[in-house]
Amino acid sequence: MHDKNKCGCEEYRSLSRRQFLSRSLTSAAALASAPAWLPRVSFAESENSARDVMVSVFLRGGGDGLSLCVPHGEDAYYDARPNLAIPRPDSGSPNAATDLDGFFGFAPAMASLAPAFNAGDLLVVHATGSQDETRSHFDAMKFMEVGKPRDASLATGWLGRHLLTVAPVDASALMRAIGISPGLQQTLVGAPLALPVPEPSEFTIFGDDGSADERVAALTSMYQATEEPLATSAANTAAVVALLDAIDFEGYVPAGGAEYPATEFGMALKSTAALIKADLGLEAVAIDKGGWDTHDDQDPLGGQMFGLMSDLAAALEAFHLDLIANGNRNVVLTCKSEFGRNVRQNASLGTDHGHGNVMFAMGQRIAGGTVLTNWPGLADGQLYEGQDLDVTIDYRDILAEIVQNLLDNNDLSFAFPDYTPTFRGVTT
């Protein structure tokens, strides 16, 4: 690049990035308006709590819960899936499931999560999910991320509303929530100081480094005059640039010898770990892992589903080692999917859209080491609409207990409107 003329503008240079940001963020906060029915909170001071950082993982496409956590005690499971079932732990098969509690087990591809489970940090919830009947990916994801089905008036997400109704942990935080995605996940919509960031380690504007700050500042100022959401997004973009600039992603060394898989999802969790350890007041991160819509050639023992589960388990175990087993961080991770899949395999050796599913929660204050379930059974008369695992624990029961006990929010009616959760002892 030629002609790197430095700008001679001392006035701009003397205006530090932080000063600029605090100015623009004030205006952004003023622009972000909460729905009238939400309680007013003071953003002026932080709430000095031991609140956990929430890492919300969403498996997009309908992850097959019967492979993610295998009900090896069910004969009907083996009858329904002659080509797709994971062999029983006592089968002698090299592909046998690792037993968890005498009834459920982990497929070989999930076995790297057994240490987290055995350490009591990982909770498995089975036959859970949304009780809504939809088998549409897009409706099911929307209902679950919003935290309430079929309410056209509600566009914000459960986690976004949680953040909107509690004071920030750190009043000087530049950002409270990040979605690792090109567009903000609906889970986080409504959160103050939230922004999607597709790639946390890439945060520099193209061009001359010497003028980068000044150009970002000028662009951000320009955007303050335009319509929402761009005005707020510009201020948040500038904040994220500053926040990420303070973190040495390249030199980040995970604790406990954790090794994140060199995959999209592994790197997203690794960046999340670096962000959390930087102690910048971040309170929530949303991460997606796609590829779970396995209508065709599912193959949980060596193919498509094997790869998906191996990546998921290896990355979650690295995160466990890095932040929970050795890091002593106040962090809780949840992992869920919009629905499970049909109990019976189809002619393409895949599974079509189903209903009930599995869900994971991980953290030091999670009552892990157990499979929490009210198991409905998989025999013909026990299936939802004759084809699927039923939902006997609403996913909001799990999330609500975490929001109240680990995220320190005693008023659940905003995160989960019109739902009265049943607490099931998922936190310690």
Add this chain to the structure above:
Amino acid sequence: MHASESATGDHTTTIQNLPEMESSPDNPINQEYEESPNRIAAGFFTPTMAGGLALAGLLAKSGCAPNGPPPPIDPYPDDAPIQLSPELRRLVNRVTYGINAREAQLASTMGFQAYLEFQLAYESIDDSALENALSGFSTLNLSPRERAIQIFDDNQTSVVEFIHATFLRSAYSTRQLHQRMVGFWTDHFNIYLEKEAEDILKPVDDQEVIRPNALGSFPALLSASAHSPAMLQYLDSVGSQKEAPNENYPRELMELHTIGPDSFTQQDVKEVARCFTGWSLNVDFDSPDLGRFLFRPEWHDNGAKQVLGKDIPAGGGQQDGEIVIQILTTDPDIAPLTAQLVGRKIAVQFWGYDPPQSLVDSIAATYLSTGGDIRAMIRTALEPTMLMQAPMKLKRPYHYAMGALRSRPSSIGNPEIFSFILRLLAHHPYLWPAPNGYPDALGYWGGFLLTRWSYGAYLAIPDESKLFNLDPFVEPITVDELLLRINAWFFNGAIAPETEAELRAYIEAAPDQPFRRLEAVGMALGSPDFQWY
């Protein structure tokens, strides 16, 4: 799906130093490209297959990438666009990928309705400059079998040319409304290029399904898509057999392509799935019809069915699926549902987010009275009085990228590098994994703005290999004149005062530095005024 090292902070090979890399013999962009995560795939349904059949061709240092900057395709004179009335500016913005001197001249001369009719009758528009540019491509018309032979031979030319041609058509075709509708239907009938075999099949779908029908009739388009091997493969119909039919395509056919999620039951999904058993494709490598549609009667469920309350008699064979398509597009009880869904999408495309129900109803009525004539629906959607009441729309990143190229004489240059840029912008054609297509939603795209700012900065950095003409902005002119030119070229005279003030302040901080003036040009492209349309 490729492994990524980049998230650990390797920002030595990012968009920052693309210009230098472009001329490097050991182009590290290739390395980076291979290891770069697929940003789009990150969020949704990334199939884990594809492997060697994926977009590896874009990495190949194949001979198809031009060596130097090619001349601009559109030889239109390099004059500032005529300043249009607000009505015409909005119309041209809504039916093209961006105003340029040619479209401004045409619209100004013809007026609102005549210009719209001109763009609708796209076959009559001279597009010879683009056709000449594409005439050097050797693979655009290959059959699936010819594509497969090349790809199995590790020759990715057909994939690179397909994507390159997509860029060239969007940016430089004179048939701009047709191109916008090609993009629209590409999303509506989304197919993910990185799914297994789609590097062979999707280019044929684009050639034979999307482009010929983009301004035709919706029933014909839906029927072509239903028979498209690329769609059958993408939504897993190819192996669907009577013993346990695959429900993927049947569900999305109703939920996304026609009647919407609340208009059918799970029983309808099962029945439609029975109707489409046996709709498959030829996989005989020795056959000239490899990769073509093939009905397999032995896989078909020939029993009687009932779909959406309509009886389909036993013994229909392939006709069962054809009847389902007819029910969804023309049945008096069912077609109104399709008309509503398609009408709403067209209203969002041309009018704006959250269109009035009255407009959706008008477009749906046009669908029903014309048998799904797409041109007629567009006319209804662009009714001038309603259009002027529409809110601004945010350009999606691909639209923004193409609009910027259209604003000045320019070239795509090396398509591999342009692909990389579009991945950073998270809006590369054919790389949305889920069947709903890239969203057209303010909430989705209105978040992280840095990549938009970077793209503007990238175009405005002078370099001998650069492809974006910056001549008017490097002449020794006053700051006032420079701002006038920026306003004329990029904003058709409608720059916001705040944007202009920030640009002025930026330039006047060191007014005699040419580089700083060009940085301001990059900021103009990144400005909010250039993102809205």
